[in-house]
Amino acid sequence: MTINYNKWSAMPEQERMNIFNRSELVISDVMDTVSQIIDNVKSNGDKALYEYNRDFDGVKPEKYNLRVSAEEFEEAESSLSADVKEAIDFSIANVLKFHKSQIPEGMNMIEIRKGVFAGEKAIAIESAGLYVPRGRGSFPSMLYMQAIPAIAAGVRRICIVTPPDEMGKVDPGCLYAARKCGVSEVYKTGGAQAIAALAYGTESIKPVVKITGPGSKYVSAAKRLLSGIVDPGLPAGPSDSAVLADASADPYKAALDLMTEAEHGSDSSAILVTDSESLARKCMAYLDTLAAKLPPQRKKFVEDVFAGFGGIILVDSIEEGARVVNIYAPEHLQIVTEDPWDTVQLIENAGEILLGDNTPFSNANYSIGANAVLPTGGKAKTWSALSARDFIKYSSIVYSTAKGYRDLEKHVKVLADYEGFAAHGNALKLRNDNV
Numbered sequence: 001m002t003i004n005y006n007k008w009s010a011m012p013e014q015e016r017m018n019i020f021n022r023s024e025l026v027i028s029d030v031m032d033t034v035s036q037i038i039d040n041v042k043s044n045g046d047k048a049l050y051e052y053n054r055d056f057d058g059v060k061p062e063k064y065n066l067r068v069s070a071e072e073f074e075e076a077e078s079s080l081s082a083d084v085k086e087a088i089d090f091s092i093a094n095v096l097k098f099h100k101s102q103i104p105e106g107m108n109m110i111e112i113r114k115g116v117f118a119g120e121k122a123i124a125i126e127s128a129g130l131y132v133p134r135g136r137g138s139f140p141s142m143l144y145m146q147a148i149p150a151i152a153a154g155v156r157r158i159c160i161v162t163p164p165d166e167m168g169k170v171d172p173g174c175l176y177a178a179r180k181c182g183v184s185e186v187y188k189t190g191g192a193q194a195i196a197a198l199a200y201g202t203e204s205i206k207p208v209v210k211i212t213g214p215g216s217k218y219v220s221a222a223k224r225l226l227s228g229i230v231d232p233g234l235p236a237g238p239s240d241s242a243v244l245a246d247a248s249a250d251p252y253k254a255a256l257d258l259m260t261e262a263e264h265g266s267d268s269s270a271i272l273v274t275d276s277e278s279l280a281r282k283c284m285a286y287l288d289t290l291a292a293k294l295p296p297q298r299k300k301f302v303e304d305v306f307a308g309f310g311g312i313i314l315v316d317s318i319e320e321g322a323r324v325v326n327i328y329a330p331e332h333l334q335i336v337t338e339d340p341w342d343t344v345q346l347i348e349n350a351g352e353i354l355l356g357d358n359t360p361f362s363n364a365n366y367s368i369g370a371n372a373v374l375p376t377g378g379k380a381k382t383w384s385a386l387s388a389r390d391f392i393k394y395s396s397i398v399y400s401t402a403k404g405y406r407d408l409e410k411h412v413k414v415l416a417d418y419e420g421f422a423a424h425g426n427a428l429k430l431r432n433d434n435v
Helices: 013-019 028-044 046-057 070-079 082-100 140-153 172-181 191-200 217-225 251-262 277-291 296-307 318-328 340-346 361-366 402-419 422-429
Strands: 005-007 107-113 116-124 127-131 157-162 185-188 240-245 269-274 311-314 332-336 352-355 392-400
Touching (some): 028 046, 046 191, 107 392, 140 157, 140 172, 157 191, 172 185, 251 277, 277 296, 332 340, 332 361, 340 352, 352 361
Parallel strands (some): 005 311, 332 352
Antiparallel strands (some): 107 116
């Protein structure tokens, strides 16, 4: 297997920057196509969605409803094994406990000066559309990772869009998770067309004010093009990850964990950043042997990633490695060093930070409780993990007593005059003239 291998200190600047290219950043080649899809959905509504389900997802039935029925929920639940349902229940409980801790007080006020009060009122957004991908697998985890924070925040209307299979059915694990979370509005549509439907609405799907969820570069492009119509949420495109490790790390475990995000697809990214050449070489060997044992599709994805958007970077020190990680700003970061609690102090940019080899990406993706919908494509420099806060907006609340007003009056008049806003000044200067 071909694996990109680079020594950071020996790389020219341009090559260094190329390391941080990710497929999400290269979406210009699909923008025209996505723009046409959006226009079609806007103009033709459900008709366009049915056509795209047929053309893109190979849906065979001629007649079926876009919205999942109550009978389909029942059928999905009965088809799942007890252990799958138990695992989903277990994970939902953990995720709910974590996100309940993020809910702010309804309203808080502080006294700025005597008689002058200011604060904030937290208000849940009115509606949210959750995108759950399916093209490369089934993702009930992505459903509950989005639904639970929205529910915890108090969003009144939550709907889900997800691609159907060839028979026009939604993944049963997703339907079970939706029902457990209390969401019954689920639609059979995916890709850019689903994002357009959530933004503009169709005969079956009412528009929402915010969209969340990861997806392909087509989904990312649609969110970007529709950002003036709907809040597209955090940038969650193809997966990317980094493992920052020193000589104390187990190369076998490092290889196992590196492959977990790489197997999402050929457009994913996964890098090992280490100051140990021995660890790097051993990890490369394990990657080669472990990848060969994966199912064919996952094997191809892993091979493509480590020859494409992924690889191994050898640095001179963990401090330099942390600087590389901060430039990369990974969606997922695992730190496996002699003292990860010390190393984590060096990290400024990462969607999530997992400490030690007992905290693999897999556990965080499914069951620990922290959210696994994370900013991708280097956007962890300014974005955070999906949380209940993403579904809450804040209104400033201000109140003044008569004395508080008098304390402000002089200073506000001066500033209004200085900035040339006569009406601002008159609102105070002439306030009592008509009494």
